[in-house]
Amino acid sequence: MKRIALDMDQVMADLVAKFLSRFNEEYNKNYTKDDVVGKRLPELDEAAPHALYEYYGDPSFFRDLPVMPHSVEVVERLSEHYEIYIATAAMEVPPSFMAKFEWLQQFFPTIPQHHYVFCGDKSVIHADYLVDDTELQLNRFKNTGVMFAAPHNEHSAYPIRVNDWLELEKFFMTELEKYKEAETELK
Amino acid sequence: MKRIALDMDQVMADLVAKFLSRFNEEYNKNYTKDDVVGKRLPELDEAAPHALYEYYGDPSFFRDLPVMPHSVEVVERLSEHYEIYIATAAMEVPPSFMAKFEWLQQFFPTIPQHHYVFCGDKSVIHADYLVDDTELQLNRFKNTGVMFAAPHNEHSAYPIRVNDWLELEKFFMTELEKYKEAETELK
Numbered sequence: 040m041k042r043i044a045l046d047m048d049q050v051m052a053d054l055v056a057k058f059l060s061r062f063n064e065e066y067n068k069n070y071t072k073d074d075v076v077g078k079r080l081p082e083l084d085e086a087a088p089h090a091l092y093e094y095y096g097d098p099s100f101f102r103d104l105p106v107m108p109h110s111v112e113v114v115e116r117l118s119e120h121y122e123i124y125i126a127t128a129a130m131e132v133p134p135s136f137m138a139k140f141e142w143l144q145q146f147f148p149t150i151p152q153h154h155y156v157f158c159g160d161k162s163v164i165h166a167d168y169l170v171d172d173t174e175l176q177l178n179r180f181k182n183t184g185v186m187f188a189a190p191h192n193e194h195s196a197y198p199i200r201v202n203d204w205l206e207l208e209k210f211f212m213t214e215l216e217k218y219k220e221a222e223t224e225l226k
Numbered sequence: 227m228k229r230i231a232l233d234m235d236q237v238m239a240d241l242v243a244k245f246l247s248r249f250n251e252e253y254n255k256n257y258t259k260d261d262v263v264g265k266r267l268p269e270l271d272e273a274a275p276h277a278l279y280e281y282y283g284d285p286s287f288f289r290d291l292p293v294m295p296h297s298v299e300v301v302e303r304l305s306e307h308y309e310i311y312i313a314t315a316a317m318e319v320p321p322s323f324m325a326k327f328e329w330l331q332q333f334f335p336t337i338p339q340h341h342y343v344f345c346g347d348k349s350v351i352h353a354d355y356l357v358d359d360t361e362l363q364l365n366r367f368k369n370t371g372v373m374f375a376a377p378h379n380e381h382s383a384y385p386i387r388v389n390d391w392l393e394l395e396k397f398f399m400t401e402l403e404k405y406k407e408a409e410t411e412l413k
Contacts, residue, residue, distance in 0.1 A: 042350075044350070124350055126350075128340075129344070130327075130339050130340055130342050131340070133323075133324065133327050133339075136320075136323035136324060136327070136344075137320065137323060137324075140317075140320050140323070151346070152317050152320075152346060153315075153317055153318070153345075153346025153347045154346060154347065154350075155317050155344075155345070155346060156343060156344070156345045156350055157316070157323075157342075157343070157344040157345075158340075158342070158343045158344075158345075159338070159339060159340025159341060159342060160340045160341065162352065163229075163231070163311055163313075163341075163343055163351060163352050163353065164350060164352055165349065165350050165351055165352035165368060166350065181352060
């Protein structure tokens, strides 16, 4: 089985949605995802860096991030054909460790916990694919990277890109067909 | 630069020493490392599984583990020639996340935090070498494994084995010479 490593934030979990809703409430704003297209969150507003620093220091912030649409069902279906690992740059936000662990246990109980990886630089991940929204991490990764669309990467020219989980499933099912064809040719 | 991934418990940190000292004190025993030769800690005594379960549930247990002799200086010297990563199976003991992170920051400040990896199954580690005391993890790892001697692995027949950090340093400096010779031959 080929192995897929999945990033969490903005792939499995909608961090931007939670950030915007909390920020809008606290600062009396009405920002939407359109306001962070092509930008990192700290670039949204002059108060954003401070808010982000505060939220990332809160051990509960990552505990209730919204689950990305269709991610649970697609992970379950892909698990039949691929080995699924988690690869999250949690080392950038140590207070998030326990929340991220518990979030995975709650929403993705089919992924065994010995398949979770909390890291920093994803060049250390040994997998066939990495699904990530961050171009820097995709470039560090040694095998095939798949960019998951997020507002900040909308202008990226990264070669493999999917817009949502249903597109991601199609991508991996097509890959599977290629492997099967290659195997058949070898026989 | 070649990359070395270092396990923490029983390679960098002496978990067995702390376990024995706390267990002996609480249960009025006098066990030494000789009593766990060829055994896993739960096999030491009928009370050991319960004690271990309790200690692993204590978020502070991993915070003050003794640093293995010469590990700090050898890591510093090896850093000049190798990229050093941490690969610890912290997913087996989630309450240890923050203690392990802080312990590394305190005792190994030269290793950047984006080189820390908290994982379960170490087949996911992309590195040239893995230094570990657990044969199962060494067998899962895709490249060169180096077994670090621990009481439980004393009877293992794993092919590459070092007894302490000074031996580990010698091993890696010899490896370096081999790479240099191979490079010279190519020129």
